[in-house]
Amino acid sequence: MNSNRFLLWWDRVIAMTVKELKQLFRDPVLLAIIVYFFTADVYLAGEGIKLNLHNASVMVIDHDHSAASRELIYRFRPPYFDLKGEISGKKEAENLLNKGKVLAVLDIPEHFQRNLLRGKQVAVQLQVDTSDTVLGTLATSYAAQITADFGQDFAMQELGPVTGQTDNLPVIEDRHRVLYNPNQIDGWFMSISELLTVITILSMLLPAAAAVREKERGTIEQLAVSPLTPLQILLPKVIAMSLVILLGTAVCLFLIIIPAFHLPVKGSIPLFFAVTALYVFATSGIGLFIATASRTLGQVTMLVVLLMMPILLLSGVWTPPEAMPQGLRWAMTFSPLYYLTEMSYAILLKGADMYILKDLLLGLTLLGIAFFSFGVWRFRRQFG
């Protein structure tokens, strides 16, 4: 008897889930949005956003015109720098920098070579346009590296005959290994971050849209008189939309991110999908709350856009937690996207397992239960 009732309960949920799926597949606008987000949007973000120094234009004021100055100048080469030629004076340099025609101007003083040979320390000036701090920082650090290498080579040449090889000098060799993304491909980071943003938007938008559409068309009254409980109305919407989002995630991961950016998946893909499913469930609670707060689809979309902002800010995608002010860092505990971001990078790029991520998993689960119960409670109150 009891099991019969249980089966009936689930039968109804399944029937409603099928109904939600059918309804979604008959809505060309929403479908187009979903397809665009999971394919083109992620691809554009991964392909488009590059925070690398690549052929930055440099010009030179060479007051010395010696072999040494030429040697230094020729070290500013692609892929980082693109030497655009020589200019005569500061005035021209200022003008070009103002207009953004060059990123940096290298200024080599008079008697550069003579002073070098005499063993005097020489300063070379680099004027950098830092209105774009990313470019400015990278250009300065590469230029510093280039001049330091030049200086070291020069010094070694001078000291060489006496002291011999570097082996016999008290220096530390800098052996660094960049882990997880050794070639520094921006596409790996950007495409995953965009995918997570897309998942967040859709897992709020889709359940909310499905619920509000019933309100808009008045079909909610039909549901109210049917033998369905509020949970049986809500759960199918969440289940159906979660299925669609997980399918979209799979398409995005296997057909866009992995083939286009050659992402090597280090960890377990099932674990990634399990975490995503948990996350979608958590955020759909926010979606249900949005549905109770609005009357039309237009309002739903606006609220989603509005709520996306704090969630994104506190996710740690662009600014890692350690770089945040203390208050915001504390607030991050309440942003579900923070947990998903940490875990996704950890699983996909760092190869972390469940054991390492246990506290994050627990946090997301608790947050999910809280959000979902809140959404259901609001809906019940309005509905009943």
Added chain:
Amino acid sequence: MNLSRVWAVAYKEWREVLRDRLFFTMAFVLPLCIFLVLGWGISFDVEKIPFAVLDQDRTAMSRDFLHRFIDSRYFNYKGDVRSEREFDALLAHSDIRFAIVIPPKFQERLLAGQSTSVQSLIDGVFPYRGQVTRSYVSGIIANFNRQSLAGYLTGARGLSQEQALSRVAPVLLEPRYLYNQALRSQWSMASGLMMLVLMVTPPFLTALGVVREKENGSIYNIYASTISRSEFILGKFLPYLLISCLNILVLWWVVMNVFGTPFKGDPLFYYAASVIYVICTAGVGLLVSLLVQTQVAAITLTMVISFVPAMLYSGLLVPIESMEPGTRFEAHLFPTLYYLRISWGSFLKGLGWAELWFEVAALMLYAVILWVVGYLNFHKRPRR
């Protein structure tokens, strides 16, 4: 063109905006929200990098070396580990972003005038942060080496400390950071975000204003009335222009007072250029409103066609210099690139009409084209 009709439409529109509370809030709150979220959320300052240490030497010299990291404001010391294997979990869980290993016999070898090596592991998930971390590490090591070598040379060759130092590092690079001396990424971000927010919100408002009438069906009143299409378009647009002009001032205030960015240019010039830019981007909204029938579609389409050029083709996140020639050409087809130059030019570089007239002319041309195309395609007798 009958001005009293234009005025009537504008007044009606203004009342509508005032009475739709959600829309009204969105008109002022959304731009501010996007602004604050991205302004605080995207920080490219790499500081307080959490790191851990494996010191296999444990001597005075190794501690001295490590203190160069521990005392730096760029690094945040998280503790010692006992074996290299412990790093894996710490790095995978993002507890640390960087790890350093000091080999045994570190002090012994250096004192004997032999080279040694230090291994560092850097989290490269976000390539830009990884690169900057690497350059900090190299900088600290290079600095240590210079002192160590100089000390060695004073002993071995009887040079004075100063002579030895200039022998070891014959060339110094003196960077001069123009326009943003402290390299604060928030200055560039905040002034650059004016471009992004003013690209997204004016079309958003304009498109919704027209599409709302389409969705409600009230546009048929317009079709049937004596008002001409130019009067209607102008009347529709005026209230949104007013809102956007106020928003420019609000955002400007935020850039200067919340983010502390200096304004070095000509305020009148910047305001005029911003209004032209807003007219231009609102034209994008007009075009969107011609294409779609529902508010949801209008919001989504506006988001897509305004966010993509603002994020990818403006030079804010992806420097124009780093683009491939094809993409660079595309970037010049969007208004965002020109306005970003105006924004950075006005805030950080202190430029005005003399240097930026071309960018303003480009925006004007853009605005004229968009509005003429919009006007020609708006018909009072819809063809279906």
